[in-house]
Amino acid sequence: xGVLDYLDAELQSLRDQGLYRPLRVLHDEQRAHTVVDHxxxxxxxxxxxxxxxxxxxxxxxxxxxxxxxxVGTGSVRTIAGTMAIHVELEERLAAFKKTEAAVVFQxxxxxxxxxxxxxxxxxxxxVSDALNHASIIDGARLSRAAIKVFPHRDVTAARALLEGTxxxxxxxxxxxxxxxxxxxxxxxxxxxxxxxxxGSIMMVDDAHASGVFGTNGRGTVDHFGVHxxxxxxxxxxxxxxxxxxxxxxxxxxxxEFLHRRARPFxxxxxxxxxxxxxxxxxxxxxxxxxxxxxxxxxxxRFFKAGLQAxxxxxxxxxxxxxxxxxxxxxxxxxxxxxxxxxxxxxxGIGFPTVPQGKARIRTIVTATHTRDELQFALDVLAKTGRxxxxx
Ligand SMILES: Cc1ncc(COP(=O)(O)O)c(C=O)c1O
Numbered sequence: 001x002g003v004l005d006y007l008d009a010e011l012q013s014l015r016d017q018g019l020y021r022p023l024r025v026l027h028d029e030q031r032a033h034t035v036v037d038h039x040x041x042x043x044x045x046x047x048x049x050x051x052x053x054x055x056x057x058x059x060x061x062x063x064x065x066x067x068x069x070x071v072g073t074g075s076v077r078t079i080a081g082t083m084a085i086h087v088e089l090e091e092r093l094a095a096f097k098k099t100e101a102a103v104v105f106q107x108x109x110x111x112x113x114x115x116x117x118x119x120x121x122x123x124x125x126x127v128s129d130a131l132n133h134a135s136i137i138d139g140a141r142l143s144r145a146a147i148k149v150f151p152h153r154d155v156t157a158a159r160a161l162l163e164g165t166x167x168x169x170x171x172x173x174x175x176x177x178x179x180x181x182x183x184x185x186x187x188x189x190x191x192x193x194x195x196x197x198x199g200s201i202m203m204v205d206d207a208h209a210s211g212v213f214g215t216n217g218r219g220t221v222d223h224f225g226v227h228x229x230x231x232x233x234x235x236x237x238x239x240x241x242x243x244x245x246x247x248x249x250x251x252x253x254x255x256e257f258l259h260r261r262a263r264p265f266x267x268x269x270x271x272x273x274x275x276x277x278x279x280x281x282x283x284x285x286x287x288x289x290x291x292x293x294x295x296x297x298x299x300x301r302f303f304k305a306g307l308q309a310x311x312x313x314x315x316x317x318x319x320x321x322x323x324x325x326x327x328x329x330x331x332x333x334x335x336x337x338x339x340x341x342x343x344x345x346x347x348g349i350g351f352p353t354v355p356q357g358k359a360r361i362r363t364i365v366t367a368t369h370t371r372d373e374l375q376f377a378l379d380v381l382a383k384t385g386r387x388x389x390x391x
Contacts, residue, residue: 211240
């Protein structure tokens with residue numbers, strides 16, 4: 001008997017349910033058409049919305065920073081790990097998001113978890129959408145605040161939770177801007193109204209909205225015209241921006257506080273300068289090359305229409321994330337495997353990432369998919385969906 005045998009039992013249970021999956025390995029760049037597990041596939045699985053992972057301007061800036069500033073920082077931000085290029089990126093992000101200041105974290109995950117856990121404490125209350133990202137949930141747990149969850153996008157239920165909280169209690173109202181598994185949007189204007197009425201701090205996780213929604217990809221706060229009404233805006237540099245990292249944009253007092261209290265900022269080494277340089281180049285691209293966002297939305301409309309015409313249930317998606325609802329977890333995995341054998345890489349998502357009985361194939365198109373690639377994927381999806389009785 002080994003002390004880790006219980007882990008093996010858990011893994012076996014996943015295998016028995018048909019939910020165990022080995023990691024897929026890319027043998028080429030992260031692109032719309034790439035090589036995964038030695039198979040050439042149309043890639044519908046990445047968050048590389050604008051195709052920036054391989055954009056020449058980003059590569060060039062990364063290379064230049066590598067040569068000029070080295071490969072790493074060797075320190076956390078608060079000791080010797082703040083380089084001028086980190087500060088430049090933060091100033092640029094604040095200007096881009098139209099906020100007083102911004103702070104960059106190692107990832108979107110640490111931005112959410114580090115922020116929620118540090119700005120709230122055990123006497124406070126967090127009112128959170130049921131489908132908010134895991135990093136928000138972990139941050140909420142670490143904060144030791146009471147966590148009250150409202151059904152997905154249900155503003156009336158959120159109001160009832162706030163009404164049930166004693167007056168004078170500090171509250172945080174929090175939602176994803178774009179929900180990562182369903183592709184629908186948080187009801188920002190109504191939630192901002194609620195936050196103002198109850199004196200709550202309003203926070204939005206815009207991981208999937210940066211580079212996708214709003215003017216030049218400024219996110220859902222810009223898309224809904226609620227600038228100045230959301231005190232804490234989180235974004236990621238790991239998805240449409242094409243590199244790695246997360247950030248918080250907001251009032252200076254918030255950012256100054258996070259510098260001193262957010263644990264990932266205090267206790268984990270900062271980004272290599274090449275990452276900061278890449279992100280700076282990405283913001284240049286967002287501002288100067290609007291064609292990528294236009295193409296992303298063209299492709300999104302084309303692909304969604306194709307899925308719907310084939311008879312798939314695509315849920316309530318309003319973004320380039322389009323789920324294909326399947327229901328049963330094992331069926332979603334079989335569907336995904338068969339797609340892969342036929343040259344389409346689209347992952348099956350099951351419990352616990354989504355609720356039991358709501359398994360799905362999750363698809364994301366990017367700006368750099370060609371029409372031929374998308375049509376090929378649609379044909380394979382329809383053929384496989386019919387074979388498996390999904391449509
Ligand atoms: C909604 C949401 N928030 C935060 C994150 C974390 O971002 P990152 O990958 O930069 O850690 C993700 C995805 O990974 C996400 O989907």
